[in-house]
Amino acid sequence: MNISPLQKARYEYSPKLPGMLRNGISDICVKVGDATTSVADQDKIKALFPNTYGKEEITFQKGSNTSAAKKQVVGVILSGGQAPGGHNVICGLYDALKATDKSNVLLGFKGGPSGLIDDDFVEFDDAFIDAYRNTGGFDIIGSGRTKLETEEQFKVVTEVAKKHGLTAIVIIGGDDSNTNAAVLAEYMAANNTGVQVIGCPKTIDGDLKNEDIEASFGFDTATKTYSEVIGNIERDANSAKKYWHFVKVMGRSASHVALECALETQPNICLIGEEVKAKKMSLSQIADQVADSVAKRAANGDNFGVAIIPEGIVEFVPEFSVLIAEINELLAGKKTEEFNALPNWDAKYNFIKAGLTAESFAVFDILPTLIQQQLFLE
Known part of the structure; x- marks a missing residue:
């Protein structure tokens, strides 16, 4: 396959990593912290997840990793909607496993969670991985929205894990996918399978974070891409001076994407769902606010502008x-x-x-x- 010089340079780019992560996992040891807890509904969640709730917080530091000598066979899936960076998560996981021990294996299950159920997989090698470095999309193994929620599904996944000798399953996805990961992890722990289930936060919506996760991957790229388009629209509006543009952006229920795009592009109007909820605004009040803004600009002779509308705005009314x-x-x-x-x-x-x-x-x-x-x- 012929590739352009730009694509060749993209393949060769090496993402920046913390020094601790540059030499595989053999030089990383685990530091066990305090027990974790949920921010709300602690008793209810503990009852649902008796084997995994309250686990100690784990952080990594430089040191000798005595478990690195054990051969690792890891399964990975992409779950839910696409987000920029998904391929590099898989590439980074592959690089770390191989840097630690060439015999380690990474299996990619195709089409999301259904790949685990159907035992539809590919074993990654250097050539396969190199063809997807620093590229967008989830086409390396595909994605899906199958929910892992029934006892029968868990049993099938467990049998697939045993068949391949999996030591861990990595689920790369958003809040729904990480809920699947949590439920699967509880089943694995309850049945002493010895299989770790690891959730990797992926969503452009920016709604999967806490004090330890500043932002899920995909959010930064998505908002900058949207902001480039919005900025172009603003330049066009300011040139023609006769159109109002109403731009609806993704983000599901939360308005993080709309807010970030507004901070980057400074539109005339940006509605924020959480503000609508806090002020208990009605649809009529929202419409009046937008109309008043348009009218005030018109009074100044500015019959043009740009408004950003988050897709989940009505859920807050x-x-x-x-x-x-x-x-x-x-x-x-x-x-x-x-x-x-x-x-x-x-x-x-x-x-x-x-x-x-x-x-x-x-x-x-x-x-x-x-x-x-x-x-x-x-």
Whole structure:
């Protein structure tokens, strides 16, 4: 395959590592700290995870690693949506294993968690890994959103782990994927399988972090990429001086992506879902705030601008949450069939009006028809 000089240089780039991590794991020892705890619902979580809750905090430091002599066979999966850096996590894991002992093995299970269940895997070697260094995407082994949640699934994964002699399973994913990792780890511990389950925080949304994890990988690249596009739009708006651009950005429920993009690009408007919730703002108040900002700029002769809207904004509007709950109740049981059997949107609209409270229908009624219809799609 012919590659460009730029791609060749990208392959050859060596990511910066802390000095401790540059020579495999033979020179790293474990320091055991205090017992960990959750920030809330401690008793409930402890009851759900009796074998893994409250484990001591582990940090690494320079020293002799006596366990490094044991051959390691590690399985890795990519889970959930793509995030920049996923390939390099696998490449780094491979490099560390091989730097410690050439006989160590890294198996990549294809298509996410389903690869573990189906025993669909590839054994990585130097040539395979080198072709994916410093590249985007998750195409090295593919990703998936299969949930590991049933006893039968756990038994199958355990059998696959035994078959290959796995000492650890690394799950690279976001909050849902790390929930899967936590549940699988509990099963492995409860059944004394000897298999470690390690979750690696991956999400562009920036909503998987704590005092020890500044940001999940993918967030920085995603927000800088979005900000470049938003900045281009702002330059265009400032040039034409006759358009307003409303830019919806990803981020799921949290507004971290929108906020970071706003800090980098300084738009005229940026809505923050958490602020909407704190102020208990209604949809009308949000619309009024945006309209007032547009009007104030127009009064100054500036009939253009850019607004950033986080995709999960409506989840923070209290009245909208009530509306969704009422819609779910309205379509409970066989009522969904009754609703879908109605001949046209006018008939469905009257069905909805009769089934919602006056307050929720008032919220529903200010929405554009297309949005109203989307709320009732299966």
